[in-house]
Amino acid sequence: MLGLVAIMLSLSGIAIAGELRKPSGPVLLTVTGKIARANGDGAALFDEEMLSALPQHRIVTRTPWTDGIKLFEGIRLKALLDEVAVKGSVLRAEGINGYRIDIPVSDADNFGVLIALRMDGERLLRRDKGPLWIVYPRDSVPAVRDERYDSRWVWQLDKIEVR
Numbered sequence: 223m224l225g226l227v228a229i230m231l232s233l234s235g236i237a238i239a240g241e242l243r244k245p246s247g248p249v250l251l252t253v254t255g256k257i258a259r260a261n262g263d264g265a266a267l268f269d270e271e272m273l274s275a276l277p278q279h280r281i282v283t284r285t286p287w288t289d290g291i292k293l294f295e296g297i298r299l300k301a302l303l304d305e306v307a308v309k310g311s312v313l314r315a316e317g318i319n320g321y322r323i324d325i326p327v328s329d330a331d332n333f334g335v336l337i338a339l340r341m342d343g344e345r346l347l348r349r350d351k352g353p354l355w356i357v358y359p360r361d362s363v364p365a366v367r368d369e370r371y372d373s374r375w376v377w378q379l380d381k382i383e384v385r
Contacts, residue, residue, distance in 0.1 A: 351377030
């Protein structure tokens with residue numbers, strides 16, 4: 223009976239303890255390194271549906287790269303890290319263009335960092351820094367207005383390695 227319940231949970235898309243469900247669409251984000259939960263070869267692979275299934279949040283803020291105040295919608299970085307059960311203290315975030323930066327895991331807790339999927343209600347596309355963009359709440363958290371945080375806004379994010 224327990225096996226039947228596990229099969230039913232798996233088919234419904236709910237992850238059973240220790241494992242993530244497999245993506246059914248194109249993979250947007252790959253998380254590797256010091257993680258306890260994966261769904262393929264030591265990596266956690268996420269498609270848009272999987273990311274959209276996590277609790278959604280908003281940040282309204284200005285950025286150094288856009289005009290005016292923007293509404294960003296997506297998932298909290300902290301929710302993603304919890305989903306993969308992070309065991310490290312540093313994230314090496316990488317964009318499609320090869321840009322890489324190390325981000326302390328503590329930023330996720332301290333600042334409510336977002337992995338944005340939408341800006342002003344529109345799906346982020348490559349031409350507007352998507353499909354995923356790490357966004358800090360500049361207008362509501364004065365500490366992240368410091369220039370050192372600007373380099374952590376990884377656009378076209380597609381990989382995170384936990385160290």
